[in-house]
Amino acid sequence: xxxxxxxxxxxxxxxxxxxxxxxxxxxxxxxxxxxxxxxxxxxxxxxxxxxxxxxxxxxxxxxxxxxxxxxxxxxxxxxxxxxxxxxxxxxxxxxxxxxxxxxxxxxxxxxxxxxxxxxxxxxxxxxxxxxxxxxxxxxxxxxxxxxxxxxxxxxxxxxxxxxxxxxxxxxxxxxxxxxxxxxxxxxxxxxxxxxxxxxxxxxxxxxxxxxxxxxxxxxxxxxxxxxxxxxxxxxxxxxxxxxxxxxxxxxxxxxxxxxxxxxxxxxxxxxxx
DNA sequence: ACCACAACCTGGCCGC
DNA sequence: TGCGGCCAGGTTGTGG
Numbered sequence: 372x373x374x375x376x377x378x379x380x381x382x383x384x385x386x387x388x389x390x391x392x393x394x395x396x397x398x399x400x401x402x403x404x405x406x407x408x409x410x411x412x413x414x415x416x417x418x419x420x421x422x423x424x425x426x427x428x429x430x431x432x433x434x435x436x437x438x439x440x441x442x443x444x445x446x447x448x449x450x451x452x453x454x455x456x457x458x459x460x461x462x463x464x465x466x467x468x469x470x471x472x473x474x475x476x477x478x479x480x481x482x483x484x485x486x487x488x489x490x491x492x493x494x495x496x497x498x499x500x501x502x503x504x505x506x507x508x509x510x511x512x513x514x515x516x517x518x519x520x521x522x523x524x525x526x527x528x529x530x531x532x533x534x535x536x537x538x539x540x541x542x543x544x545x546x547x548x549x550x551x552x553x554x555x556x557x558x559x560x561x562x563x564x565x566x567x568x569x570x571x572x573x574x575x576x577x578x579x580x581x582x583x584x585x586x587x588x589x590x591x592x593x594x595x596x597x598x599x600x601x602x603x604x605x606x607x608x609x610x611x612x613x614x615x616x617x618x619x620x621x622x623x624x625x626x627x628x629x630x631x632x633x634x635x636x637x638x639x640x641x642x643x644x
Numbered sequence: 645a646c647c648a649c650a651a652c653c654t655g656g657c658c659g660c
Numbered sequence: 661t662g663c664g665g666c667c668a669g670g671t672t673g674t675g676g
Contacts, residue, residue, distance in 0.1 A: 374669060428670075446670050448654080462654085481653045483670065522647060531671080538669055587669065588656085607669090628649065630667080650674085657667080 373445045375428060375503065375536030376579035377598065382425040384593040385451060388473060389420040389432065396468030404464040404485045405477065411488045414439065427499045427535035438491035443477075449484030451593050452476050475593070500533040503572050508534060510566040517557040517565065524560060525553035526627045537572065540585055540607045543632045545571040547606045552638040553624075553631050578603065606632040 373381070394415055399405050407415070419435040432441035443449075455463060455476045465477045465486070477486060500516075501507045516533045517524070528534060528542045537545070546553050548571040551564055560568070579585060584598030587608065591597060601608075605615055609632060610623040619636040 377669075444670080446652095447668070479653095480655070481668090483652065520646080526647080529670090540669060585669075627647090629670095646676105648674105648676085651672085652670105655668095658665090660663090 373428065373449075373584070374538035374541050374579075375425075375576055376541070376582075376600065377584035378425050378428050378430065378445065378536075379580050380584045380592055380598065381445070381451060382423055382430055385430065385432075385475075386423040388453065388475060388593065389423050389469070391419065391421075392469040392471060392473070393417050393419045394467050395470050396466075398466045398468075399464070400466075401464035401482065404479060404482050406485070406487060414488070415441075426494060427502070427531055428538075429494075429497075429499075431494065440489050440491070440494075441486055442489045442493070443486040444484050445479070446481070446483035448481045449477065449479040450591055452478055452591065452595050453593050454595050456595060498532045500531060500535045503534050503536050504576060508569060508573070510562065510569050513565040513569055514560075514562055517560055520557040522557055523553060523626060524551060524555045524557045525629075525631055527557040529627065529629070534572070536576070539629050539631075540604070541572070541575055541579065543607045544575050544605060547633060547638060548575065550637050550639075552640045553626055553633055555640060606634060608632065 395417060397412060397415060399407060414437070418437065420432055421435050422433045424431050428444060430443035452459065453473060453475050455478060459478045462478050462480045463476045464479055467475045501512060517527060520527055525542055525546060528537050545568060549564060549567040551560065551568065579600040582598055582600035582603065583592060585600040586597035587601060606621050609621045611620050614621055614634040614637060617634065617636050619634055621632055622635050624631050
C-alpha cells in the first residue's frame with residue numbers, strides 16, 4: 372500500500388503520538404510479524420521515544436539512552452492505528468501502551484510488514500538510494516544512475532537502491548507527467564528527460580504529502596482516515612478513461628509483474644518518429 | 645553485474 | 661451460493 376507520501380503522513384502522526392512518551396506496555400499477538408525476544412522487550416519497556424522519522428519507506432523509532440532502534444515497514448497493508456475498527460481487530464498483531472494512556476495498534480492484513488529491533492549502524496548498511504525530496508536527488512544523479520542500464524525505466528525507478536520511496540502509483544504518475552513511456556530503456560533517457568523526471572517526481576510526491584497520501588482500499592492514517600490524493604491521479608487506476616491531456620484512452624500493461632498505466636499518445640517509445 | 649520472476653499472505657472481485 | 665482464478669500501494673531470494 373504505502374509509498375513515500377503515505378509513510379511520511381504516518382510518520383508525522385506517529386512522531387506526535389510517541390515523541391517524549393514512554394512505552395509502558397507491549398502486547399504481541401503474532402510473533403512472526405513482531406519478532407520481539409524477551410531481551411528486546413526488556414530493552415523497550417519504560418523507554419522514552421525521542422523521535423519517529425522515515426528513511427525511504429521505512430519507519431524509524433529513536434529512543435533515549437540507547438543507540439538501538441525500532442525499524443518498521445508497512446509493505447502492502449500494514450498500518451498503525453489508534454482507533455481500530457472492529458474489522459481490524461482480528462488483524463492486529465501488536466499493541467503499544469504509552470504512559471499517557473494512548474494505545475497504538477499495529478494492523479496488517481497480509482502480514483508482509485512488521486517491526487524489529489536494529490542496531491545503530493544498520494540503517495547505513497541497507498541498500499537504499501537517495502531520498503527523492505532531498506537536494507542530492509538531481510538530474511546529474513539520475514543521469515549517472517541510468518547510464519549503462521537497459522532495463523525499462525519503470526523497473527529502474529521501482530528499484531529502491533537508486534532512488535527510494537517511489538512505488539507503483541507514483542512511478543506511473545511521474546512518467547506520465549514527464550511524457551516518458553514506462554518501457555523505455557533507462558539508459559535511453561536524454562538529460563532533458565532526466566531533468567523533467569526529477570522535477571515531476573519531486574512535485575508529485577510533495578502534492579501527495581500535502582493530500583495526506585493516496586487511499587485506494589487499505590491505506591489509512593493513524594486515526595483511520597483516508598488520504599485524498601487518489602482524486603488527483605492522472606493514469607494510475609484510470610485504465611480506459613480518456614487521458615486528461617489528450618483524451619486518448621489510458622492503457623494498462625504488465626511490467627515486471629506490476630500493473631502499469633500510461634497514455635499511449637503522450638508517452639511514446641520512439642523519440643523521433 | 646544485471647535482470648526477471650516466484651514467493652510471502654489475505655481478501656475482494658469477476659466470471660461460470 | 662460456491663468455487664476457481666486473478667488482482668492488489670512492496671521487498672527479498674533465487675537463478676539464468
